Amino acid sequence: MAEKSSIFDMIGPVMIGPSSSHTAGVVRIARAAIRILGSLPTHATVTFYNSFARTYEGHGSDRAIVAGLLGMNTDDVRIREAFDHAKEAGLQYTFQGVGNASTMHPNTIRVQLRDERTAHTVEVVGQSRGGGVIRIVEVDGFPSDFSGSLHTLILDADDAKGSIAFIASVIAHDDCNIATMLVSRKGKNDVARQFIEIDSGIKDITLAYLRQLSWVHRVTYIPTID
Structure with a gap:
């Protein structure tokens, strides 16, 4: 049938x-x-x-x-x-x-x-x-994998131990749940790029905090794409 x-x-x-x-x-x-x-x-x-x-x-x-x-x-x-x-x-x-x-x-x-x-x-x-x-x-040139249907955070940061866990902790304290995360780098100890999809929007004050970290070089925030 x-x-x-x-x-x-x-x-x-x-x-x-x-x-x-x-x-x-x-x-x-x-x-x-x-x-x-x-x-x-x-x-x-x-x-x-x-x-x-x-x-x-x-x-x-x-x-x-x-x-x-x-x-x-x-x-x-x-x-x-x-x-x-x-x-x-x-x-x-x-x-x-x-x-x-x-x-x-x-x-x-x-x-x-x-x-x-x-x-x-x-x-x-x-x-x-x-x-x-x-x-x-x-x-x-960095591999990524996001759809734009969720809020997306892109960070360029030093490839340092604990950096990924620290960023995840900051986002968690903003009551944002991480849906996906992909980290790319072009070489060991080179700048790494983090692509993070989150279920809800992130606060301006949190973005400002991330941007002032000495080991974070660039933060790009993309709300859901129409």
Whole structure:
């Protein structure tokens, strides 16, 4: 006997179409990237991989990524005219495609951003998993694994003994429960990057405390991504 389908099985994110993978997910990857950058970029280089490389123009992923880089939400009607809004905002961008990256998820995007006003740069690799669901799998060469559906804390800190336990303790005292944690480093005793997903928002005073620690170099807090 076939299973009955439910209306809830067919509901996806509220979005501008045509596809949750090619538009909503792409917008959310871009929104994650600008939050990591800490501002709207002035320059962007976007690389589409595999199936995205073959379809990004026809399915509107190019407009979606630009819209997200301008801070638009997935349901913003301005997505359709994202290129015009980018011109008004002074955002310069280039697109390129790599159709045969066999080690990457079929719907992968690499976003390299620069804000000339602050001299900040960031490189983010994200995957669009369908239904608007994303995974951010790399930030500035550090492996990561977060979705943006939870609050995310990114810390650059000295690779010192006890540092991970200390950060976890600070978060616990803020009554925040850690859902996932991934720690990456490029070498022993080098700077380590911690990616921490938490179930609830973290207080400003806690972020300020973490930022003033001498062995913590940078703290980036990303509330849930629309």
